[in-house]
Amino acid sequence: MILKIIYQLILLFISLLLVYDVFKEKTRMLQLTAALALIPFILRLLMIK
Amino acid sequence: MTNLLKNKNIFPILSLLVAAVIGTIAANQFLFMRKEQPLHPSPALSKIEKLSVYNPNLTGTHGDTDVYFFDSGNPGGTVLILGGTHPNEPAGFMTAYLFLENCELSAGRLLIIPRANASAFTHNDPMEGQPQFITIDGKNGKRQFRFGSRITNPIDQWPDPEIYLHYPSGQKLAGNETRNLNRSYPGKPNGSLTVRVAYAIVNLINTEHVDVAFDLHEAAPEYPVVNAIVASERSQDIASEAAMMLEFEGIRYSLEPSPYNFHGLSHREWQDETRTFPILLETANPVQGRLRGRSDEALIITGKDKMYLRAAALGELHVPFDENGIPLEMRVARHVAAVQKIIATFSEYHPESAIEVNGIPAYEEFLENGLQNYF
Amino acid sequence: MLPEITYFIIMLVVFILAAMWWKLPIGISLILASIAGALASGDGIPIRHLVEGTFAYLDPILIIATAMIFMGALRRSGALGSISRLIIIKLHKQPFWLVIFITLFIMFPGMITGLSTATVLTTGALVAPALMMLGIPRVTVAAIIAMSAIYGMIAPPINIPAMIIGGGVDMPYIGFELPLLFATLPLAIGVNLSLGYKYLRKIDIENIQTKLGEDYVAKYGIRLFLPLIIVVVLMLGIRILPQYFPNLGVPLIFMIGSLVALICGEKFNFFKISHKAIQEALPVIGILVGIGMFIQIMTLNGVRGMLVISSLSTPSVWRYVSMGVMIPLFGAVSAYGSASVLGVPFLLAFLGQNEIIVGSALSLLTGLGDLMPPTALAGIFAAQVVGEENYFKVLRVTLIPAIATALWALAMIFFANQLGAFL
Numbered sequence: 097m098i099l100k101i102i103y104q105l106i107l108l109f110i111s112l113l114l115v116y117d118v119f120k121e122k123t124r125m126l127q128l129t130a131a132l133a134l135i136p137f138i139l140r141l142l143m144i145k
Numbered sequence: 146m147t148n149l150l151k152n153k154n155i156f157p158i159l160s161l162l163v164a165a166v167i168g169t170i171a172a173n174q175f176l177f178m179r180k181e182q183p184l185h186p187s188p189a190l191s192k193i194e195k196l197s198v199y200n201p202n203l204t205g206t207h208g209d210t211d212v213y214f215f216d217s218g219n220p221g222g223t224v225l226i227l228g229g230t231h232p233n234e235p236a237g238f239m240t241a242y243l244f245l246e247n248c249e250l251s252a253g254r255l256l257i258i259p260r261a262n263a264s265a266f267t268h269n270d271p272m273e274g275q276p277q278f279i280t281i282d283g284k285n286g287k288r289q290f291r292f293g294s295r296i297t298n299p300i301d302q303w304p305d306p307e308i309y310l311h312y313p314s315g316q317k318l319a320g321n322e323t324r325n326l327n328r329s330y331p332g333k334p335n336g337s338l339t340v341r342v343a344y345a346i347v348n349l350i351n352t353e354h355v356d357v358a359f360d361l362h363e364a365a366p367e368y369p370v371v372n373a374i375v376a377s378e379r380s381q382d383i384a385s386e387a388a389m390m391l392e393f394e395g396i397r398y399s400l401e402p403s404p405y406n407f408h409g410l411s412h413r414e415w416q417d418e419t420r421t422f423p424i425l426l427e428t429a430n431p432v433q434g435r436l437r438g439r440s441d442e443a444l445i446i447t448g449k450d451k452m453y454l455r456a457a458a459l460g461e462l463h464v465p466f467d468e469n470g471i472p473l474e475m476r477v478a479r480h481v482a483a484v485q486k487i488i489a490t491f492s493e494y495h496p497e498s499a500i501e502v503n504g505i506p507a508y509e510e511f512l513e514n515g516l517q518n519y520f
Numbered sequence: 521m522l523p524e525i526t527y528f529i530i531m532l533v534v535f536i537l538a539a540m541w542w543k544l545p546i547g548i549s550l551i552l553a554s555i556a557g558a559l560a561s562g563d564g565i566p567i568r569h570l571v572e573g574t575f576a577y578l579d580p581i582l583i584i585a586t587a588m589i590f591m592g593a594l595r596r597s598g599a600l601g602s603i604s605r606l607i608i609i610k611l612h613k614q615p616f617w618l619v620i621f622i623t624l625f626i627m628f629p630g631m632i633t634g635l636s637t638a639t640v641l642t643t644g645a646l647v648a649p650a651l652m653m654l655g656i657p658r659v660t661v662a663a664i665i666a667m668s669a670i671y672g673m674i675a676p677p678i679n680i681p682a683m684i685i686g687g688g689v690d691m692p693y694i695g696f697e698l699p700l701l702f703a704t705l706p707l708a709i710g711v712n713l714s715l716g717y718k719y720l721r722k723i724d725i726e727n728i729q730t731k732l733g734e735d736y737v738a739k740y741g742i743r744l745f746l747p748l749i750i751v752v753v754l755m756l757g758i759r760i761l762p763q764y765f766p767n768l769g770v771p772l773i774f775m776i777g778s779l780v781a782l783i784c785g786e787k788f789n790f791f792k793i794s795h796k797a798i799q800e801a802l803p804v805i806g807i808l809v810g811i812g813m814f815i816q817i818m819t820l821n822g823v824r825g826m827l828v829i830s831s832l833s834t835p836s837v838w839r840y841v842s843m844g845v846m847i848p849l850f851g852a853v854s855a856y857g858s859a860s861v862l863g864v865p866f867l868l869a870f871l872g873q874n875e876i877i878v879g880s881a882l883s884l885l886t887g888l889g890d891l892m893p894p895t896a897l898a899g900i901f902a903a904q905v906v907g908e909e910n911y912f913k914v915l916r917v918t919l920i921p922a923i924a925t926a927l928w929a930l931a932m933i934f935f936a937n938q939l940g941a942f943l
Contacts, residue, residue, distance in 0.1 A: 099768070103304050103582075106771055110585050113798040118157045120799070129547045129806035131160035133581075135168045136574040136809065143300050145175045145268065145575060171571035271576035271812060272857070274569060274820030304579060306767040307634060308678060308759075315762075317693045319683035367868055369689070407692055435688075435865050436829050438524065438822035439561070451522075452825040461832060461869065 104141060111137045178267045178277055182289055184242060184259060187504065189249050191216040196258065199352060200334055200345035207301045208338040210263035212349065213245055214256055221253025222356035222498030224488055225421070227346070229260040230326050230360055230411070232293030233270070235279060235445055236428050236476035237361035239290070240484070243477060243519050244505060252492075253500035256353060261346065261360075262326040264301045264338060266293040274440045275432065279473075283520035292445065296324035302338045312340060314408040322409075327360070330414035343414075350419045356498050357383075357491050358421040360411040361480055365434030366453055366462045366471070370401050374483060375425040377403040377416030383494060384424060387486040396482050396508060422491060426483050428476040429464040436461070448472045474516040482508040523561075524826040531557040531814070531823070539894070546894040547806020554813040561821035573816030577808035577854070579771075580637070584804060584897075586774035587641040588797035590751070593778040594646075596793055597785030598736035599744050604650035605732050612654065612728075615720035616713075622647050623668055623712045627704075630672020632755050633770055634680035636855070636890045636898040639669035642751070645905045653728050656719045658906045663917035664715050666902035670887040670925075671708040673855075673898075676700040677759060681859035682883035688864030691875060698943045699880035699932075707928055711921040736785060746784045751777040800904065807895050811853045815861075828865055839869070840934070843885065844926045851889010854897070859886040870933065874940030881932035888922050891915060 111134060118130045139145040186193075194212045197203035228241025241259040248255060260266050269275055269292070278289045299305075302324050309323035310316070312333055322328045324339050332343030350358055357380075364371045376384035381402070388398045403412040403423070415423035431437045431450040438444075438452040449470030457466040464471070485505060492499035506514060534556040538549035554573070558566050594600045611618040626647060630639035644665035651661045673679070676697040683693045736744050754773045757765035768776075782790060798805075818824040827850070834842040843866055850858040863882045870878045890898035896911060899918065903911045932939060 099766075099772075100303055102772060103769070106582065106586065106775055109794070110582070110798065113585075113795050115161070116795060117798055117802065118160055119154060120795070121157075121802070124156050124160075125545050125548055126802060126806075127157045128160045128163075129545050129809075130802055131157070131164040132167075132551065132574075133547070133802070133805050133809050134161075135164050135171070135571055136578050136581075138168055139172055139175070139571070140299070140303075140575070140578060142172075144172045145300070145572070167567060167571060170567045174568040175572075269572060271572050271574075272815040272819060274816050274818075277568070304582075304769045304771075307680070307770065308683075310762055317683070319680060319687045319693075322687060367865060369868070369871065404690075406694070407690060435861055436825055436832070438825040440819055440822070450825075452822070452829045455829050455833065459829075459833060461865070 107137055107141045111141060174277070175268065178269075178291060178293070182291065185246050186213055187215070187246055187248050189215045189217075196342070196345045196349070199348040200341055202334055202341050203345055206338055207264040207267060207298065208262075208342045210258060210260050212256060212258050214254065215248055215250050216254045217250035217252050217501070219252045222491070222495065222500045223254040223256060223353055224500050224502070225256045225258070225350060225353075225355040225358040226484065227258050227261045227358070227360045227411070229266060230262055231295045231362060232260070232262060232266040232291065233275065233295050233433060234363035234430060235290070235292060235473060236363050236430060236480055239473065239477050239516070240361050240480040242290070243481060244484070244502070247504050247519055248502050249504035251501040251503060253498070255500065255502055256349075256355065258346070262297060262339070262342060264297045265295065265326070266291050268294050268298040268300070270294045270296075276442045276445070279442050279445050281517055281520050283517050288520055296321060297326070297339045299324070311409045312336065316408045327362075327411055328409035330409055330411055331418040347415065347418050350415060350421050355419070355421045356495070356500070357488060358415055358423050359484055359487075360423070360425045362425060362427050363430035363433060363476060364427045365436075366429040366431055366464050366466055367434055367436055367456060369463055371427050371429045371463050372397060372479070373399045373401045373427045374487075375401045375403055375412050375427070377412045377423045379416055380422040380424055383422060383487060383490045387483065387490045390490070391483060391486050394482070394508065396479060398483060424487055426480055428479050429471050430476060431471065446473050448476070474512065477516060478508050478511045481505060481511060522826060524822045527557050527560045527821050528823045528826065530560045531818070545803055545806055547803065547810040550807065550810025550814045550894075554810070554817040557817045557821055557823065563820060566820070569816050569820055570813050573813035574809045576812035576815065581805050581808050582771040583635060583774075584637050584641075584801050585798060586771040586778070587638050588801045589794045590747070590774040590778045590781075591641050591645050592793035592797045593781035593788070593790075594747060596788035597744065597747070597781045598734070598740070599748060599781070599785055600646060601649065601733040602736045602744060603646045604653065605735060606737070607647060607650040608653060608728060608732065612723050612725050615717060615723070618720060619712050619716055620709060622651070623708050626665060626668035627672030627675055627708060629755070630669055631675045632678055632759050634673055634678035635770065636669040636673040636887070637901055638770060639672045640665055640898055640901040640905060644669055644902060648905045651716070652906065653731060654720060654723055656716050658908050659913045659917050660715055660719070662899075662902040662906045662908055662914040663921070664712055665905060666891060666898045666914065666918055667711050667715075667921050668708060669898045669902065670890055671704040673890070674700060674884050674887045675704040675708075679883055681855055681863065681886040682879055684856060684859040685863040685867055685879050685882055688860065689867055689875070691879065695876050696880055699877050699939070700883075702939070702943055703880050703884045703929065703932060707925055711924070715917070715921070740785050744785045747777040747781040750780055804895075804897065804900060811857075811895060815853055815857060824861060828861060831862060832865055832869060840930050843882075843933070844930050847882065847885040848888035848892055848922070848926065851886055852892040852895060854895055855886045855889040858889045859883065870936070873933070873936040877936040877939050877943065878933050881929040881936070884929040884932075885926060888925055891918055891922055
């Protein structure tokens, strides 16, 4: 249970890094890649999937 | 805000919006799986209990599920039917639903847990491309039944260890098997959700003095243990007699002993941890197999698959397979026939604990009327 | 002709067009190919399936992301450079033992985690600068790291593909230690000696010593290596004494190591190195997201089944060829995927042979999948570790070792029963 919360925090941290990265990537396609890669992170973070 | 709306930020913001829209659409479909479709128990129902009665640590979790009690009021033994140990094996849970909605009892008790791993009904396995529901056009109109995953939803149990150490044997399995109910017996009151569910079931078998316990499954047609009755040492005799009788009726079952050195399986641990007669039943279902072609609802219902036809021609399968496929109806019919035959055989051997379940069609009758007539 | 072949061709063509013609990132190309495959089979744009597929590799993505952060932290704290220093100074006089030591050293994290990426990004990254300074060409260093990481992932005690293959036929993971050692150790030593030994016989230590970076060990002492020690102890502890060590999982262990590195050496900005790590890992993260979708759609529309049945359809001798080619090729999507999708049916096809030997050898074949582009998890990260941008140069060097490995695995399967008598 505690482990799950810790992993939620790790997910949150990496999600934030990815959001930040969407704005920092040099090419549009990499920006899009970062945005799409966020989907599973956010859905797991919200405990949906 | 004005800073954020600079030109160079427009595409990133658009990307995030696209991701948000896709994520929301998908989320809606995922969440829909959490809704339980109603089951309509037969009038023989005497009570519904929660599984958490047998392990309070399940209370309020997605692992808690209904246990249906059918009591004839007459003396006799107790039978337990588990459906949905693996919610991607539909003949297993559909057989449990069929007993639940149609049974009448004249001796002993029948206990049914139709969704043994309730959490696993709430999601599908990634990369399997399987449908979320199957639809049966029943006597009172169309009914949807969830088609789930083999293992507990990661929402309820995550992260997986890299290696799953089975309790208490210490046997090692791949990490995601830690969410497989049929690798988690005998379980323990605390621990992962799956282990808690396993413990509750073992505790129920002991508390309710279950005489015969069925765990209903399906397996891929290329898997060696298929169309099989798996019996532990205690249930060997009744299983072999029942298999012989079934064979007389033209229903072929192979008899497989419960392996000594493979831990966590229902039949293995029920043998060792309870006094019940454990039985696990397998039918052959192409939708689980690695050789299958298109993975859709039709494959589950009709059991027809052209890749399996090719596999059969190559001699890769352990069951006969032709262009008629192995329809869900046939798979449920086999389970129904085997369960009835084993209960009858047990009752014959142990007349003081006899169980009489009526209202359930015989094999031929069931195939004649069709699955839809019982739902 | 089966329609599945058409879907497969459409998916491949879209992928190749997107990746080679339009030069889109591999991840995006895979997503486009998946959508094309679903459209072709009349499934529209199945959002649920597409998104569900992305979850397949969520856990590996977490491991890769945290491993990258950990490596960034070690580099910035000064630990990484100091380890190269130590290796060079202590071992440059005995090239043979240097190769053996480095082989086992790189393999180690793979042996205890079963993950080739974690291996490349930890011990692989640690030895890479040293090997390059000792005069081994950069692509050869990448090849050594990639191959060692694969052998490490397959070597006992932990081999996840073998567990996946065994799990598919309900075979417990017992008795695999010797067969897996036999499958990996001779190859690992042989391959690395053949790749690296010739460069190490004439080391110009005077020249190298001038290039070595600052000696942070003098500045921080053993504390410098504390993050690494903690990571190793946690990983080992969970394996050896599971009853005393909580099962933290690899991502958390790397995060702990990274945080400890903050106070054990040169100072650095944690957010900055984390972002840089994610940025470096993003192409691979994108590939894993896209691959999940790609397989999900391939399974939905029947292409996966067609591929499996076609691999099995080959007659006896060709079945070996088919195994040796298809399992590593399918590893292009992922070694684990290949273990599950092809490894299990092939093991079933060889029932009656010594199953532990066959399973071990099949797992070795799946390991080669980690060299296969586009994912090539071991290969691409090994290239990244040495700073080589063109992965195909690395692939070329690994070609002969990979073929030797495949032949070794096939021979193990052919002689499974004889080997089983004494392994």
